[in-house]
Amino acid sequence: MTNHPPTSTAARPSAAKLALYGLVPVVLLVALLFVLVRTGALRALHGDAPPVEIVSVERLTLDDHGMTLQVLNDGPDPVRIAQVMVDDAYWQFTQEPAGELGRLGRATLRIPYPWVDGEAHEVVMVSATGVTFAHEIPVAVATPRPNARLVSLFALVGLYVGVLPIALGLLWYPLVRTISQGALDFVLALTVGLLLFLLVDTAHEGLEVASGIASSYQGVALFTFCAIFAFAAVEVLGAWLRGRRQQVSAAWVTALLVAIGIGLHNFGEGLAIGTAVRLGEISLGTLLIVGFMLHNTTEGLAIVAPLSKEPLRIGRLLGLGLVAGAPTIPGAWLGGFLYSGFWSAVFLAIAAGAIAQVVVEITRGVVAGRPLADLVRSAPVVAGLAAGFGVMYLTGMWIG
Amino acid sequence: MNHDPNDQPTASAHAEARAAAHAEESTPVATKLSRRNVLAVAGLGALAGVGARRVQGAAAGDLPHRLGVDHAHHQLGVVGKFDKSIFDPNAFLRSFNFSHLPPERRSRFYRETPRPDGTLEREYEIFAVDREIEIAPGVSFPAWTYNGEVPGPTIRATEGDRVRVRFVNQGAHPHTIHFHGWHEPEMDGSMPEHQVAPGGEFLYEFDADPYGLHLYHCHAAPLKRHIHKGLYGTFLVDPRGGRPPRGEAVDEMVMVMNAFDTNFDGGNEVYAVNTAAHFHMAEPVRVKVGQLVRIYLVNVTEFDLVNSFHLHGMFFDVFRTGTRLESLETTDNLMLCQGERAILETRFRYPGQYMFHAHQSEFAELGWMGLFEAA
Numbered sequence: 001m002t003n004h005p006p007t008s009t010a011a012r013p014s015a016a017k018l019a020l021y022g023l024v025p026v027v028l029l030v031a032l033l034f035v036l037v038r039t040g041a042l043r044a045l046h047g048d049a050p051p052v053e054i055v056s057v058e059r060l061t062l063d064d065h066g067m068t069l070q071v072l073n074d075g076p077d078p079v080r081i082a083q084v085m086v087d088d089a090y091w092q093f094t095q096e097p098a099g100e101l102g103r104l105g106r107a108t109l110r111i112p113y114p115w116v117d118g119e120a121h122e123v124v125m126v127s128a129t130g131v132t133f134a135h136e137i138p139v140a141v142a143t144p145r146p147n148a149r150l151v152s153l154f155a156l157v158g159l160y161v162g163v164l165p166i167a168l169g170l171l172w173y174p175l176v177r178t179i180s181q182g183a184l185d186f187v188l189a190l191t192v193g194l195l196l197f198l199l200v201d202t203a204h205e206g207l208e209v210a211s212g213i214a215s216s217y218q219g220v221a222l223f224t225f226c227a228i229f230a231f232a233a234v235e236v237l238g239a240w241l242r243g244r245r246q247q248v249s250a251a252w253v254t255a256l257l258v259a260i261g262i263g264l265h266n267f268g269e270g271l272a273i274g275t276a277v278r279l280g281e282i283s284l285g286t287l288l289i290v291g292f293m294l295h296n297t298t299e300g301l302a303i304v305a306p307l308s309k310e311p312l313r314i315g316r317l318l319g320l321g322l323v324a325g326a327p328t329i330p331g332a333w334l335g336g337f338l339y340s341g342f343w344s345a346v347f348l349a350i351a352a353g354a355i356a357q358v359v360v361e362i363t364r365g366v367v368a369g370r371p372l373a374d375l376v377r378s379a380p381v382v383a384g385l386a387a388g389f390g391v392m393y394l395t396g397m398w399i400g
Numbered sequence: 401m402n403h404d405p406n407d408q409p410t411a412s413a414h415a416e417a418r419a420a421a422h423a424e425e426s427t428p429v430a431t432k433l434s435r436r437n438v439l440a441v442a443g444l445g446a447l448a449g450v451g452a453r454r455v456q457g458a459a460a461g462d463l464p465h466r467l468g469v470d471h472a473h474h475q476l477g478v479v480g481k482f483d484k485s486i487f488d489p490n491a492f493l494r495s496f497n498f499s500h501l502p503p504e505r506r507s508r509f510y511r512e513t514p515r516p517d518g519t520l521e522r523e524y525e526i527f528a529v530d531r532e533i534e535i536a537p538g539v540s541f542p543a544w545t546y547n548g549e550v551p552g553p554t555i556r557a558t559e560g561d562r563v564r565v566r567f568v569n570q571g572a573h574p575h576t577i578h579f580h581g582w583h584e585p586e587m588d589g590s591m592p593e594h595q596v597a598p599g600g601e602f603l604y605e606f607d608a609d610p611y612g613l614h615l616y617h618c619h620a621a622p623l624k625r626h627i628h629k630g631l632y633g634t635f636l637v638d639p640r641g642g643r644p645p646r647g648e649a650v651d652e653m654v655m656v657m658n659a660f661d662t663n664f665d666g667g668n669e670v671y672a673v674n675t676a677a678h679f680h681m682a683e684p685v686r687v688k689v690g691q692l693v694r695i696y697l698v699n700v701t702e703f704d705l706v707n708s709f710h711l712h713g714m715f716f717d718v719f720r721t722g723t724r725l726e727s728l729e730t731t732d733n734l735m736l737c738q739g740e741r742a743i744l745e746t747r748f749r750y751p752g753q754y755m756f757h758a759h760q761s762e763f764a765e766l767g768w769m770g771l772f773e774a775a
Contacts, residue, residue: 089765130662
């Protein structure tokens with residue numbers, strides 16, 4: 001044996017060989033599966049255990065013709081929906097497409113049931129084997145249809161909840177420009193504190209939605225992946241923007257990333273609002289709008305905090321406000337008219353990942369070469385973190 | 401449902417009150433409300449609306465209220481048709497001692513031999529067998545049955561007859577037949593030593609006594625499961641010479657009020673008379689105007705404490721347990737506890753359809769509802 005490292009030409013096989021090496025196990029796996037399925041060899045493992053039947057309701061629509069349910073076979077075995085009961089009464093229904101639902105098969109059930117405004121109902125599907133799948137309607141309200149009035153209503157809600165409070169928060173810009181380094185540390189730590197609150201809140205909401213969707217979608221894994229992916233994507237975006245430094249300073253990049261993170265969060269907030277209207281879980285009152293406004297105004301401060309040493313650029317500032325606030329509006333539309341648990345989980349995960357990246361981003365800015373351990377012990381930073389989290393926590397109480 | 405929200409000055413207040421009520425009840429609704437999915441918008445001019453407007457929908461006078469829903473036809477009730485080749489409720493209704501079977505098949509399950517004192521010896525072949533039955537169109541139930549059907553075959557004797565029931569257990573669990581009526585303790589089918597193991601058999605033998613409407617059911621433990629899985633039937637004993645009025649053709653039928661827990665959660669998903677949910681809504685029980693109709697009504701519903709029988713547009717005479725020949729009660733709604741039974745007699749005055757059902761609306765809507773058609 002020689003100690004010479006193998007030369008690259010001798011060691012590296014051709015591309016065709018590489019492909020072959022990669023494909024051999026895959027081809028064999030496919031062949032093995034084919035044989036197992038065709039010969040029925042796996043049936044012995046199944047024994048005579050009863051089928052596992054799971055049907056979940058992905059979407060419910062209430063209108064003048066009754067109820068419409070979009071259902072998904074979320075279990076491993078085929079399911080035939082034989083009967084439907086509403087509020088403990090067998091009821092007429094039609095299924096489209098008719099017949100058995102295969103694995104991940106979907107169908108639409110139309111039930112001409114005279115549901116009652118503002119009251120609770122329960123729909124139970126009974127399978128051919130007698131298994132029951134219940135779907136609760138906590139408060140029945142007619143499902144909003146995308147007409148001009150509702151579209152503008154949702155836009156107005158988004159304006160009140162997202163755009164206006166953030167725009168007001170941006171007016172702290174002159175303040176952050178004039179304060180001392182210690183005060184600035186406080187403000188930036190406060191920003192980190194409130195972003196941490198949003199991170200916890202978004203992740204909680206997202207995981208809740210994720211765990212409620214059909215189990216085939218593996219909601220928690222989906223959430224985790226999307227959050228990590230979003231974190232990396234915002235990181236890459238930041239690096240790319242900083243690479244174009246002749247046009248944009250690092251501080252503006254940070255501010256933009258903060259605005260994007262908050263914007264994604266507010267998109268999720270819009271989704272939740274729209275969904276709540278759709279599901280009748282919403283109660284429309286002044287108190288909660290006020291709560292949202294107080295809550296979200298501080299988000300504007302988070303955007304301007306990194307800009308303490310930057311000259312005023314009104315156009316850019318307004319742009320950041322829109323990036324952070326405006327997504328509430330499409331979020332509300334989407335949640336109100338096209339609710340999907342799957343996409344809600346995805347969007348909330350993206351928001352959580354983006355906010356996490358922004359927290360890292362701002363922390364880097366605050367640290368700016370100073371020892372992190374000293375900084376964490378410093379009074380302005382501790383006070384800022386506590387104040388940021390505390391403000392969000394207390395204003396959050398208004399919203400329930 | 402299409403009015404201007406501005407016409408509803410109290411709408412938002414109403415909605416807030418509703419939300420508050422939800423919050424206080426700590427219902428599932430309340431627990432679902434979170435920081436983000438509760439939002440209040442009233443007082444913001446054009447924002448007032450959505451939920452609030454809906455609350456006031458009906459009150460605002462746009463009746464007829466809902467719905468493109470078709471109210472001219474029954475929307476209530478099961479969907480689809482029963483497979484009557486498995487079990488025909490029409491045949492079961494008026495079948496006594498396997499009378500619905502052709503003679504050569506009937507003799508395999510039922511034989512009668514005259515005895516010197518003028519009574520009969522009646523021999524029955526009853527077997528327990530596990531079988532999937534259909535309880536609502538397209539909904540199967542993994543039943544334990546007597547002779548493959550639920551309810552089991554109606555056994556009918558006359559007071560003083562000798563009843564000999566050869567019971568063969570073809571099921572996967574130990575079973576028995578516990579007859580109501582006078583008999584010796586060893587014929588009771590209720591004690592652990594009375595259980596007939598799978599593959600085993602037993603001969604139940606006793607005199608039919610007293611006359612009346614009784615029942616039989618499995619008494620192996622756990623009792624609830626052995627009964628609600630389907631091991632029950634009607635045991636009818638006629639008085640000597642039959643029930644009055646004598647010499648008149650009486651339209652007799654057996655209605656066993658039963659129910660099924662399809663998902664085994666200790667509550668019933670399907671209710672019926674004679675197993676088939678809403679069957680007689682689609683195929684009414686045909687009767688003749690003026691003829692005496694006698695209903696042998698047996699309640700074997702499990703889980704629910706009582707069941708009931710309500711007949712529309714009419715009254716009926718009640719003979720509780722059928723052990724007296726005089727009726728002490730005339731009503732249109734009779735309540736029976738688990739295991740209780742009664743004979744009902746009436747005559748239809750007018751041609752047409754008459755609904756009958758449990759007066760527990762829930763049971764009625766879950767399958768225990770049917771029609772008589774008098775002609």
